[in-house]
Amino acid sequence: MTANGGGQRTVSTSESDGARTESTTGDAPLGSPDIVDPVIEARDLDVYYGDDQALHGINLEIPEEQVTALIGPSGCGKSTFLRSINRMNDLIDIARVEGDLFFREKNVYDEDVDPVALRRKIGMVFQKPNPFPKSIYDNVAYGLRVQGQDENLDEKVHTALERAALLEEVEDQLDSSGLDLSGGQQQRLCIARAIAPDPEVILMDEPASALDPVATSKIEDLVEELAEEYTVIIVTHNMQQAARISDKTAVFLTGGHLVEFDDTDKIFENPESDRVEDYITGKFG
Numbered sequence: 001m002t003a004n005g006g007g008q009r010t011v012s013t014s015e016s017d018g019a020r021t022e023s024t025t026g027d028a029p030l031g032s033p034d035i036v037d038p039v040i041e042a043r044d045l046d047v048y049y050g051d052d053q054a055l056h057g058i059n060l061e062i063p064e065e066q067v068t069a070l071i072g073p074s075g076c077g078k079s080t081f082l083r084s085i086n087r088m089n090d091l092i093d094i095a096r097v098e099g100d101l102f103f104r105e106k107n108v109y110d111e112d113v114d115p116v117a118l119r120r121k122i123g124m125v126f127q128k129p130n131p132f133p134k135s136i137y138d139n140v141a142y143g144l145r146v147q148g149q150d151e152n153l154d155e156k157v158h159t160a161l162e163r164a165a166l167l168e169e170v171e172d173q174l175d176s177s178g179l180d181l182s183g184g185q186q187q188r189l190c191i192a193r194a195i196a197p198d199p200e201v202i203l204m205d206e207p208a209s210a211l212d213p214v215a216t217s218k219i220e221d222l223v224e225e226l227a228e229e230y231t232v233i234i235v236t237h238n239m240q241q242a243a244r245i246s247d248k249t250a251v252f253l254t255g256g257h258l259v260e261f262d263d264t265d266k267i268f269e270n271p272e273s274d275r276v277e278d279y280i281t282g283k284f285g
């Protein structure tokens with residue numbers, strides 16, 4: 001994978017309200033609310049798989065401690081964008097990133113960024129629950145041990161399970177295999193594993209799509225709770241889910257373009273783009 005860490009970028013700061021307004025080489029999506037001190041910032045981000053361009057000139061600022069939903073039809077690049085944030089696309093040989101992706105104003109594609117350290121700060125939860133074939137305790141402790149964060153391990157494991165709304169259900173069986181839990185519990189275990197190292201951002205790629213309605217509802221409640229402490233970015237196919245749990249919504253449309261980004265209520269009640277309105281109202285996609 002290659003990346004251009006030195007994209008063109010101009011930033012001006014409005015002194016009146018402290019909000020940043022930016023002009024870049026690419027177009028901002030419609031809507032584009034002023035985000036003060038964004039945690040994640042994409043500037044003219046292009047992603048290619050071989051010769052195929054999956055994302056075109058993405059400009060997006062993600063606010064702190066809110067839930068941002070990424071929605072759009074299949075193949076529009078939602079997962080690609082999510083994976084570019086913590087460099088999971090590095091694991092795909094033919095993936096190539098151009099443009100800038102900042103985490104707290106540091107370009108994550110700079111040469112001095114260690115992707116493993118980055119993923120501690122920007123954790124990820126996948127569509128299909130993927131616990132390790134280990135005990136519940138060891139699933140959560142795994143990342144902490146690898147990172148040498150094993151002082152007060154019991155306390156950290158308990159805290160992570162509690163934050164993932166799983167502790168009550170498993171506290172008497174921490175030595176049992178994580179694989180013996182239900183699908184919904186396994187997904188909450190994966191969330192506990194992701195938050196144990198105390199990240200700032202949690203990326204979620206359709207975390208409830210493999211779950212039944214009750215388990216889905218628990219994950220949705222949990223996502224809203226997590227946003228009190230973490231910045232959550234969630235890909236979902238389920239528009240009702242995006243409307244229920246997110247504060248901001250980014251709409252990607254076919255061809256890998258980010259068309260509109262705004263407060264979730266605005267996107268669902270009165271979007272700027274006719275194409276977004278057609279998508280939201282089910283006319284395509």
Ligand SMILES: Nc1ncnc2c1ncn2[C@@H]1O[C@H](COP(=O)(O)OP(=O)(O)OP(=O)(O)O)[C@@H](O)[C@H]1O
Nearest residue numbers: 049054072073074075076077078079080081092094
């Ligand atoms: N590993 C890969 N190798 C080659 N092309 C890929 C790869 N992953 C994704 N793509 C292509 O990139 C484009 C965007 O895919 P991506 O999975 O990011 O879309 P998506 O919006 O998340 O789709 P879905 O909602 O179906 O999961 C698609 O054309 C897809 O075929």
